[in-house]
Structure formats: C-alpha cells, structure tokens
Amino acid sequence: MTAAPARTRSQVERQAAAAAASGSLEQLSADSSVCRACPRLVQWREDVAVAKRRSFEAQAYWGRPVPGWGDPSAAIVIVGLAPAAHGGNRTGRIFTGDRSGDWLFAALHRAGLAALPTSTSVDDGQRLIGVRMVAAVRCAPPANKPTPAERDTCRPWLVRELELLAPTARVVVALGGFAWQALLPVLAGAGYRLPRPSPRFGHGAVVELADADGRVLSVLGCYHPSQQNTFTGKLTESMLDAVFEQARQLARGESRVTG
Numbered sequence: 001m002t003a004a005p006a007r008t009r010s011q012v013e014r015q016a017a018a019a020a021a022s023g024s025l026e027q028l029s030a031d032s033s034v035c036r037a038c039p040r041l042v043q044w045r046e047d048v049a050v051a052k053r054r055s056f057e058a059q060a061y062w063g064r065p066v067p068g069w070g071d072p073s074a075a076i077v078i079v080g081l082a083p084a085a086h087g088g089n090r091t092g093r094i095f096t097g098d099r100s101g102d103w104l105f106a107a108l109h110r111a112g113l114a115a116l117p118t119s120t121s122v123d124d125g126q127r128l129i130g131v132r133m134v135a136a137v138r139c140a141p142p143a144n145k146p147t148p149a150e151r152d153t154c155r156p157w158l159v160r161e162l163e164l165l166a167p168t169a170r171v172v173v174a175l176g177g178f179a180w181q182a183l184l185p186v187l188a189g190a191g192y193r194l195p196r197p198s199p200r201f202g203h204g205a206v207v208e209l210a211d212a213d214g215r216v217l218s219v220l221g222c223y224h225p226s227q228q229n230t231f232t233g234k235l236t237e238s239m240l241d242a243v244f245e246q247a248r249q250l251a252r253g254e255s256r257v258t259g
C-alpha cells in the first residue's frame with residue numbers, strides 16, 4: 001500500500017524508515033515515487049511534463065520522483081545526482097531516454113552488467129545484472145542543480161535504500177563529483193564510518209568504508225557520462241569500461257583501497 005505523499009522532510013524520514021523496517025524495496029520505491037516534499041522540484045518536474053520537448057510531445061511524461069531500479073540483491077549500486085528533465089523525468093527510469101544513459105548503458109552492457117546496450121523506456125526489456133541504479137535526488141531539478149536543502153530532504157530515501165541493499169552491496173559507483181558529495185553523508189546516515197578528512201572525488205578513486213557490523217563497502221568515483229564530458233574526451237569509452245571492470249573486481253573482493 002502506498003502512503004499519502006510525503007510533503008515535509010520529517011514525513012520523508014518517517015516513510016523511508018517505515019519502508020526500510022518493512023524490508024521492502026518495492027514499498028520504498030512506491031512511497032518515494034509520489035513524494036512532494038520539495039515544492040520547487042515538484043513544480044519543475046510537473047511543468048516540464050506538461051511543456052515537454054518538441055521531439056517527445058506525443059509522449060506522456062512521468063513527471064514524478066524517479067525511484068531506484070534494478071537488482072534488489074545488487075552487489076554494485078550506481079548513484080547519479082538526479083534524473084534529467086527529458087530523460088528519467090519523461091520515462092520514469094533513471095538514465096533512461098537521455099544521452100548520458102546511452103553512454104552508461106552501452107558500457108554496462110559491454111561489462112556484462114546490463115542485458116541491452118540501450119535504455120529507452122520502462123518496457124524496453126532492459127535488465128540490470130547484479131546492479132541497482134538510483135539518484136541521490138529523485139526529482140529532476142532546474143539546470144540539473146538541486147539546492148543543498150533539496151538534496152538533504154531527499155537523503156532519507158537513499159539512506160534507507162542503501163540499508164536495504166546492505167546485505168549484498170559491495171560497491172557504490174558515484175557518477176560525478178556532485179553525486180560523490182551527496183553520497184558521503186548518505187553513507188554516514190546508513191551506518192558507514194567516514195574517514196577524516198572527507199575523501200575527495202576522482203575518476204577511479206576508491207574509498208573503503210566499514211559499518212558497525214564490519215561490512216565493507218567500496219565507494220568508486222567515475223566521471224559523469226554527460227555530453228560535456230563525453231564530447232570533450234574528458235570521459236572516454238575505455239575510461240568508463242575500466243571503472244566498471246574495477247567495480248566488478250571490487251564486488252568480487254579482488255582489489256582493495258587505492259586512494
């Protein structure tokens with residue numbers, strides 16, 4: 001059963017905690033996908049869904065928070081910052097239907113982590129293999145920039161999703177410096193001990209964290225597959241392939257801390 005939409009930060013905290021207590025990722029996804037706790041983002045996601053981009057004007061936009069998706073027993077969790085206005089906010093699935101996703105899914109498919117090389121719609125037959133994908137902020141923000149308050153309001157959804165994934169998750173891949181910065185307090189909230197000073201983002205940087213039960217989670221940095229990075233050559237296909245190979249090795253416990 002889906003709860004009434006959360007409209008405040010404390011309601012987000014309560015609903016996310018209740019979903020985690022029930023042990024249900026599906027419940028967490030259902031509750032988060034109707035959330036209305038950030039007025040600016042609610043307005044934006046819904047305005048975009050009405051105005052649409054001309055090339056998608058025949059399509060019904062999702063226009064809601066985009067929940068995590070993929071393997072509920074994932075060893076690798078990929079975290080992006082937020083859905084794109086005409087990508088995830090249109091299709092209802094993160095990194096689906098946008099240029100960043102084209103790059104990302106092609107690489108995941110080459111690595112054996114996605115069934116198909118493209119991700120175009122929720123009913124395209126795509127399937128993540130041992131991977132879950134989630135946004136640190138679940139609603140598309142104007143100019144792809146959530147405010148710190150919006151990022152913090154959305155945090156409990158990801159904290160509790162990572163708690164539910166903790167029994168199997170071994171690696172979290174942060175796509176871009178903003179996702180990395182958003183992720184660290186999430187991991188602290190999920191019970192992992194963070195080193196001081198705070199670890200710095202870098203492409204291929206790895207930090208290992210342990211929780212109170214001694215579970216170890218590797219955090220792996222990766223440049224965001226945005227057009228800004230892929231067009232300029234800052235991120236190449238081989239660099240992306242190397243990161244996912246590294247993630248696979250870390251998930252198997254075959255390599256350890258490098259930076």
Ligand code: SF4
Nearest residue numbers: 035037038065139154
């Ligand atoms: S960004 Fe997160 S907390 Fe804010 S409305 Fe969207 S789902 Fe809710």
